[in-house]
Amino acid sequence: xxxVFATHNQHKFEExxxxxxxHIELLSLTEIGCExxxxxxxETIEGNAQLKADYVFEQYGYGCFxxxxxxxxxxxxxxxxxYSARYAGPQKNSEDNMQKLLKELEEKPDRSAHFKTVIAFRxxxxxxxxxxxxxxxxxKDRKGSQGFGYDPIFRPDxxxxxxxxxxxxxxxxxxxxxxxxxxxxxxxxx
Numbered sequence: 001x002x003x004v005f006a007t008h009n010q011h012k013f014e015e016x017x018x019x020x021x022x023h024i025e026l027l028s029l030t031e032i033g034c035e036x037x038x039x040x041x042x043e044t045i046e047g048n049a050q051l052k053a054d055y056v057f058e059q060y061g062y063g064c065f066x067x068x069x070x071x072x073x074x075x076x077x078x079x080x081x082x083y084s085a086r087y088a089g090p091q092k093n094s095e096d097n098m099q100k101l102l103k104e105l106e107e108k109p110d111r112s113a114h115f116k117t118v119i120a121f122r123x124x125x126x127x128x129x130x131x132x133x134x135x136x137x138x139x140k141d142r143k144g145s146q147g148f149g150y151d152p153i154f155r156p157d158x159x160x161x162x163x164x165x166x167x168x169x170x171x172x173x174x175x176x177x178x179x180x181x182x183x184x185x186x187x188x189x190x
Contacts, residue, residue: 001025001188004032006052006066011148012177015168019181021189032060045070045082046129049120056122063123065184069177071115071150073101073138075108084150094149098142102153111137115154115176119184128187132179147171 002025007013010028017026029035038055040048045068052066070084080087080101088096105111112135119130135157142152144164151163156174163171172178 002027002062004029004056004060004062004064006034006038006056006064008037012067015172015177016181019172019178019185021185024188027062029056032056032062034060038066040068040082043082045116046118046120046131048082049118049129050122053120053122053127057124065119065121067117067119067177067180069115069117071101071113071154073105073111073113075110075112076101076104098150098153101138101150102140105138111139113138113154115150117176117180119180121184121187130180130183130187132176132181132183134174134176134179 001023004027005013005016006029008029013028020026034056038052040051042048042051048068049066052068053064056062056064056066070081072078072081080097084097085092088100114133114135117132121128121130136155137157138153139155139162142164143162144152144166146166146168147164153162155162159174163175
């Protein structure tokens with residue numbers, strides 16, 4: 001079965017390719033000739049994932065899955081949430097985003113947060129969504145050099161390292177993205 005993963009992020013593509021069953025031939029957006037940046041204009045993480053999956057299916061005719069992820073911080077009423085990638089502005093700069101978030105949390109005692117990934121799956125016959133959540137907290141100082149995005153300031157519950165201090169294998173055991181993709185992989189095994 002051929003499926004498109006609607007991402008331009010090669011790191012994410014490789015990470016997910018390893019989680020899927022061997023009978024799935026995973027194609028990238030580049031491989032199907034989709035070079036455009038698919039607009040993420042929905043008000044929710046679920047909505048953005050669905051927009052991307054629908055776009056690839058409708059424009060290119062392939063079964064597709066797309067994900068969207070957000071960091072939701074309790075003390076900020078769920079922000080940055082759907083705006084996580086562009087929290088500090090349209091330049092989508094991880095360093096700027098972390099700096100803004102840390103500044104906003106300076107005076108807040110509650111640093112609990114969670115990452116949430118939603119995968120929208122779309123084929124001619126069906127449409128489904130899968131959700132993965134990883135609870136944790138925002139640390140005060142950046143730690144580690146692995147990963148991307150907010151990984152240097154997010155420490156999962158029960159761990160003494162941030163995501164950025166973990167190896168890819170360690171992170172994949174517990175991450176929100178891995179949890180959602182494992183649900184998708186189990187579904188595709190059926």
